[in-house]
Amino acid sequence: MRDRHLPHPVMLAIAGDSATGKTTLTRGIVEALGVERVVSLCVDDYHRYDREERKGLPFTALHPDCNYVAVMEQHLRLLAAGEEILKPVYNHANGCLERPVLVTPRDLVVVEGLLPLATRGSRSCFDIRVYLDPPEEVRRVWKVNRDCGKRGYSEEQVVQELLRRESESAAFIRPQKAHADLVVMFQPLKARGETPDVHPSAHILLRPTIAHPNLTSIITDDVREVIHLKLTRDEDGRPVEAIHVHGYPPPSVTRPIKEAIWAAIGVDAPLPETIGMVEGHCSESLALTQLIVLYHVIQRHAESGTHREAALVTTEARVP
């Protein structure tokens, strides 16, 4: 039989509540590396019950008991070991559970969803853990915009659903933030007239749980009006580095910073134009997050992949 044990992939988790920008963040990373190098999957597919069955249950789809969490953990472990899995499929359009699909690990496996960091075992499968953390009022606007647009719900329905899910968000989703290496905390600054509709200012927490790129020579004092580094304390008091980036900094200031991080990544190709792009605009907080994630992906790939022939990022891979 063929050998199904492929080289170990780099494993990236993108956790967060619904409508926090997980898919947008993932898309930019996939586009930068090339679809043939990345496989992405959503662990919300591990729902134990379909929409009809959930109607009679005392919890929402956010509850671990509503998901095959142990199987999710098992599949993450298998993917991290380079094995194929037969992944369950939840159809968001009709709320049905459908035939599973084969997922073959590639150089990078991006795992996004509500609960990828829910257990010690699942967390241990990842090389890089990201948590997206917009304030609830921002998330509400994002979720209404998406669910009323693409998924056909009324604003009233979306707001009701958010209320129904609130206690389980607090109990099961938000605690994952404590286990992330990188946390993106969007923060619209009312004083600057920012609203949740646009790309707000953000703090990006770089926790010392993994070795982040040294940004002290890149984000220097002369750009501190729009972006700055700060040594601060995390919610639990531990030391953490934070990048603060304003909502709409001038590109003349941010472009050299992005170029410098890209240069630190060490890829012999120009900065991908898709970095930070969302709905036709460039979000600088998104761009910085994607670049730091790409830095880690390429570091880990280089560490583990000395036997590989191809570099993870090539010029061809990034041309759509």
Next chain:
Amino acid sequence: MRDRHLPHPVMLAIAGDSATGKTTLTRGIVEALGVERVVSLCVDDYHRYDREERKGLPFTALHPDCNYVAVMEQHLRLLAAGEEILKPVYNHANGCLERPVLVTPRDLVVVEGLLPLATRGSRSCFDIRVYLDPPEEVRRVWKVNRDCGKRGYSEEQVVQELLRRESESAAFIRPQKAHADLVVMFQPLKARGETPDVHPSAHILLRPTIAHPNLTSIITDDVREVIHLKLTRDEDGRPVEAIHVHGYPPPSVTRPIKEAIWAAIGVDAPLPETIGMVEGHCSESLALTQLIVLYHVIQRHAESGTHREAALVTTEARVP
């Protein structure tokens, strides 16, 4: 989170082409041990394509390329390690692939189907490997009876399907016989007026790949008219023990033999009445096969399960 790593179960494979009696053999073992101690699954669920998709393909459902063989192997390995799996589901009634189901290993995991012994990796997951091997003319009668009865096909359709599958049976199903510890070779004796419709005489090969019960003091010379032991050579020339049992031996002769094997199993309970039963009659070849399999199951369970409180077979377990 709860510990999903249960004690390692005993793993039993029952391989054979379609309509060779796999389900009948399994049923008697489940009934003897009690449904709460056994979980059985069919690896034909690992079909890669549904019935509609298979219409355009140059092979039948018997071909390894038509099945997720690597995933089957992975799932067998996980079950053998005591882990739950999310098993794919093929609906034989409508030919569709459906939502997967959770399978939790119990004391005994029975894995039946067309290809459970197809790969080195899958074979290594089993403690006991059985292959059912009726002659093709017997299997044809069994398959016509079943598929025309329960599955609503015409005899012409069933015969056509057998012809279509013949080369893949030869290439992929029958080679598994070489990897079984126990082979049941049904052999209607024309000289005795036996037909495939009834329970024919059989050879049961006991390969020295596992430590079979010592039958020399049980199947003695004074019963050799209807059942006897024979030291012989396997198809590849290696030594093998064979039990030959006639189609309809008198119960006065076979009952003490079954009681003696049951006693060797060492369970403090009477011989289960369901042993050997098929469609209201007792097949002695089936009964002997089931008893020898039970002997191995209980031996393996005892070897691996000193930490368990409950014996595998209790009187309660066997009362339906």
